[in-house]
Amino acid sequence: MKTEHKTPVSLETLTALCKRRGFIFQSSEIYNGLNGFWDFGPLGTELKNNLRDAWWQDMVRNPPLGPDGEMIDIVGLDSSIIQNPKVWAASGHLGGFNDPMADCRESKSRYRADHLMVYVPESGEGTAFAFLEGEPSVAEKRIKKKAKSDPSAYKVVPYNELDPALIPTVWGPDAQEPGTLTEPRQFNLMFKTFIGAMAGEGDENTAYLRPETAQGIFINYKNVVDTMRVKLPFGIGQIGKSFRNEVTPRNFIFRSREFEQMELEWFCHPDEATKWYDFWVQTRLDWWESLGVDMRNLRRRDHDEDELAHYSTACADVEYQYGFTAPGFGELEGIAHRGNYDLSQHQEASGTKLEYFDQETNEKFIPHVIEPSSGLSRGVLVLLNEAYTEEFVPKGNTEGGPLLAEPGTRPPEGYESRVVLKFAPRLAPIKVAIFPLLKNREELVNKAKDLYADLRKTWPVFYDQTGAIGRRYRRQDEIGTPYCVTVDFDSLEDDTVTIRDRDSMEQHRIPITELRSWLQSKLV
């Protein structure tokens, strides 16, 4: 049963909650942070680990049945972040992994040239006004004030595509006068470092932090085939950190400079690549749905032909309606049909044969590859967006269930607000909270602690004895704990406890002896 479609939460609200409740902190915060880097706090770490483990379980250890109902096989890998720099020459990242940038000579700001837009006079004469995509207001004010004109007399052109002859007429977003922006130039997104013995900062010692985990799979393809008794088709999955020196990191953990990926390379016969491409696009959409993501917030976007790399015949994004993109969508995952490009490039550059020999057909060929490439950090952002819910609940919590509320609105008479993170139980950072009804009654505290000691052998459990039970429930709602268990005076008599459900807010009693198996059945 689908519920009402929630209004997406704003990034400001989500970021504040994440900091306040220990999900995600600005990195190096006590040193005023570092732009584009984030640290996962205790709850964010558990949430991220749960998403990581769900992908590993559902993609590597127990992948779904294939398009013809057959079992398929996928193995895992964990390659290093720093690889031989020849990897990046062969993959094309050293030559082509660039963003166009433009600098403002006056304000010293740097812009992604493809995110910079310009109001150009329709007449072709006079000053043009630049603005950051989505933020036209400063430029519009200037048009009115400085050019004594109206934005409707201007057309919008990406800075990237502007006639270079017009660049001296452009007024930069942060500038005090026109003509301070440089022409766009290319900027490589790989972080550079220097390795080892000679340690000088010379070319021969230069290496790079990987900008994707995928190449680590391609360069180990032969080792995996030689050692793991795998036969085509099969997949290699990897989860790990990647680094991109983004010109303008933004939108919380959506575009950060250090992030985690979950990537699968699916190797298959060229004739079967299209079948597998279709399979993986659908499978990945289904997977996000299986984690509780509302399909109204997900969409498949097939790339236009002119978006595709020259070697690719198809690519689709799984997009999500983030709070900061709504009503539009932003990327969550890409599924690319990469042909045999990567293996061919590495075969040529390394001189190592990467062909597959099919013993049954006596055929030798370079496998084609379908690549479902997902962001783990970005996935966490989706889970947080998706889970965040504001509700009105009857005061005193006596009767009636919670009602979905418009974020930021005030409750009607007789109701109060609550914030609840509706994570699927499988993904919730804390599975169960244990409360003694009162903290100053030793027998309640002892019994609750015994329960805590027992349950935390199996699940992440939170123990809380401070404040009224209602407040303790709210604290757990706000971090998405599916079940709260209270030890009260009846528990001392009959060995039962109260279980309270996060979403329905309903409570029921259960014998302690049955608690484990009850939780086991719910926490999957």
Next chain:
Amino acid sequence: MKTEHKTPVSLETLTALCKRRGFIFQSSEIYNGLNGFWDFGPLGTELKNNLRDAWWQDMVRNPPLGPDGEMIDIVGLDSSIIQNPKVWAASGHLGGFNDPMADCRESKSRYRADHLMVYVPESGEGTAFAFLEGEPSVAEKRIKKKAKSDPSAYKVVPYNELDPALIPTVWGPDAQEPGTLTEPRQFNLMFKTFIGAMAGEGDENTAYLRPETAQGIFINYKNVVDTMRVKLPFGIGQIGKSFRNEVTPRNFIFRSREFEQMELEWFCHPDEATKWYDFWVQTRLDWWESLGVDMRNLRRRDHDEDELAHYSTACADVEYQYGFTAPGFGELEGIAHRGNYDLSQHQEASGTKLEYFDQETNEKFIPHVIEPSSGLSRGVLVLLNEAYTEEFVPKGNTEGGPLLAEPGTRPPEGYESRVVLKFAPRLAPIKVAIFPLLKNREELVNKAKDLYADLRKTWPVFYDQTGAIGRRYRRQDEIGTPYCVTVDFDSLEDDTVTIRDRDSMEQHRIPITELRSWLQSKLV
């Protein structure tokens, strides 16, 4: 019951097995590798993940009872690899995280000066001969041939401590003549990179890859205290990659440039720090034993006073008898009493108060810290060393159990050799292998595949239908799979299967309906 004490396996044997069976590959191998970097193959990844999860479960989610039998609380964290460079200035790594190096002007080799030893003539006159620690033979040959003398007329001095006046008399290990080694100079072990917008390689954009995960914990200490309702004493645990630009990476994954750590910072009242230090040293030794590590291969080594940092009052290493150190030991984990050094440094450098206010005693102080810091990559090496076993087994496998064999020796009459990795079931990369007795009997294959499809929902399972059953057992022994399940003709009749135990090699039949619960009870 303790078994015979195994002879440690050589690094060459272990490295070869790891490559052949998909545990660990040289990084970027098709590009001739990259010195100091390794990639984990499918089985190595599962093994490493299992060790990672065991630490997280036993240290963070469900830590042991404290020294007084009380429950203790630890939360997790996952901070970024690139942090604000001020972190490393405050921690002392920017100024002091150096290794002394010496170069050979002739051979261009670079040496860790503290790993370079010198035979110096007792007479104080004539040529001195340098060698790498543990490899004196080249120097000894030269003493005999070039100096027409005997090594016994020389004393061994670390190059680091040599009178600089004697340096011109030293003959380097790879040199063709004496006098080519430079004086030792300091080399910072942190990898450098450049961040973001300005992207030039100037000081203001310089950042470092973390050389340890610990500082990420200290700089988030305040955020954790403010958000997680923790009270002293408590711990923060973190697992993640660290990077050290080692001058001479060596010994497989023992000393690599990219590696993973499992670090705990335990925050406590200064008066209790000694109690907790003792507790954590013992707890960490116990933990390795709980994973099946033979205590004869582990030892505690307390640091001498002159090894301690100025702020530290105690430090102990957990050392392991690796194949390449035997009969000596090498570091696996360090447990350090760090006092309040780190928090004090960050408080001073950041201007953020990091004092703890104890509401019960009204006391305000900077907590003291006990740090059990363990290597995850190094832990994998220990597990592999510990698991590797060569045995003689009766031919035909008809009667009698396996006998421990001296590595590399030939079996007596009537026996054959096997290599078996005796991982604890909890850590084994593959938990169960499923075999149909014959691959050309569809009903056997189908039944085995049904079992495979069912069991892999829960555990990492390997399906193998190729070759004689005995050979399939040996293949699983070599990767440490605790149980092999065979579907034979009886299975078709009575729905039972054969389970074969890796260590005892004994087999017994069990109804398929009982298989899951049997495995559940064994795989903990």
